[in-house]
Amino acid sequence: MxxxxxxxxxxxxxxxxxxxxxxxxxxxxxxxxxxxxxxxxxxxxxxxxxxxxxxxxxxxxxxxxxxxxxxxxxxxxxxxxxxxxxxxxxxxxxxAGEASMLYATLLAKSFSIVTVLPNVVSMVENVSKMLGVDSKLNSIRYVNIPVLELVDKEKMETSLLEEMVLAIEQDKAHALILGCTGMMGVASILQEKLKERGYEVPVIDPSxxxxxxxxxxxxMNIKQSRLTYMTPTKKMYKQRER
CATH class of the missing domain: 3.40.50.1860 (Rossmann fold)
Structure with missing residues (x-):
């Protein structure tokens, strides 16, 4: 493969x-x-x-x-x-967004997403609507850390944990999704820390x-349906000259 x-x-x-x-x-x-x-x-x-x-x-x-x-x-x-x-x-x-939301809906009746900035909240929300799982999305929170600054793992982990606790306690989330693929390598750590606080909930890494x-x-040898995703009609496409 x-x-x-x-x-x-x-x-x-x-x-x-x-x-x-x-x-x-x-x-x-x-x-x-x-x-x-x-x-x-x-x-x-x-x-x-x-x-x-x-x-x-x-x-x-x-x-x-x-x-x-x-x-x-x-x-x-x-x-x-x-x-x-x-x-x-x-x-x-x-x-990565759709995959993580599909898993969340299998594991819990509600979920919340913790992402990077307020700028992306509506984008992530749109993914949930197109996927048809928006009724289970209780909230989208953010840590206010730009994508390119997620290399500071300690800061990211601390901020994520704080928002995840709030998502559980205030937003009634039963599952949590890391809302940016730059948040790698921390899902299992956060899941264990939440468990230590008494919250045994899945934390889903979108990657x-x-x-x-x-x-x-x-x-399974399956792919997208051609009844939904139809092949584009043949026409001229003009690319910008470089």
Missing amino acids: KIRVLLPIVVDIFNEEVKQEFRNYFPETTEIEVCHLDYGPASVEGEYDEALCVPNMLEKAIQAEKDGCDGVISLCGADPAVKPAREVLNIPIVG FAAAKLLENLIA
Whole structure:
């Protein structure tokens, strides 16, 4: 099995960490490729950023299929380019946001998401609405840490724990989702710390969720429905000259 993980950003500061994390998610025989963008935003923290990352995300997804990949992951809680990519790909592509929400709805009657900034709240909420699970989404909280500053793991972990406790106590969340794929390597730690406080609830890592969902789709030999994601009609597409 060969999969490609697409980061919707032009910087490579997360590439190696992502590759190491995903090595833990898949069998040893799986070939894992991590790819950042050639052009677009440095991080996705709003609708404008998402719009800028989509063109190259689509190009990278199409190239992944041409290179023989069995599946693609859009590694962002807002799932950029997932839906349009499903129209042009004949391999499955999943988004980290949708994958984590699907798992949360299986495990609890309600869930909350803790993300990075207030700028992304509406984007994450839109994913829940398109997925049809918004009735179970009790709240979206944020730690007020920009994506590129999530490399400070101690600060991130402390802030996440504080907001997660509030989500449980005030928002009545029964499951919790890390609302940014830059929040790697802390889900199990936070889950244990919440348990120590008396809250035995699942804490879902969106990267891990996307990986296992994609693995299952590939194993089942299924992909997006052509009745939902119809192949684009043939027409001229003009690209910007570079």
